[in-house]
Amino acid sequence: MSSLEIAELTGKNHKDVLRDIRKLLKAIGVEDAHLCAPLKMPSGQMANIYELDKQLTLTLVTGYNVKMRHAIIERWQYLECDLTLQATGLQADDFSSPLKMPSGQTANVYNLTS
Numbered sequence: 001m002s003s004l005e006i007a008e009l010t011g012k013n014h015k016d017v018l019r020d021i022r023k024l025l026k027a028i029g030v031e032d033a034h035l036c037a038p039l040k041m042p043s044g045q046m047a048n049i050y051e052l053d054k055q056l057t058l059t060l061v062t063g064y065n066v067k068m069r070h071a072i073i074e075r076w077q078y079l080e081c082d083l084t085l086q087a088t089g090l091q092a093d094d095f096s097s098p099l100k101m102p103s104g105q106t107a108n109v110y111n112l113t114s
Contacts, residue, residue: 001057001075004049009075010061010068014047021050022062 003021007014015066039049054076061072
């Protein structure tokens, strides 16, 4: 998950999320060179963007408040579910709506049983 997406989901300023990520990576002894890349923002300015895996994302947000943690965890669940559905040839346009299964049955995204 990108640092921009984390900032958006948590309502934090991106610069504050970047600070938190750097602090986290230093604390656990992880080099950030392979996690960080420059990106041209819509404003034309260049910004460093971190791409964190699930473990680092969840480690980061456990220091945030409950609502922020919840938003991040929901997003990771959606991303994982979406990847699973793509692998099976299915798509979920709306995470909360029932899915149409190939057989015509419906299934809830959280429980893919008919």
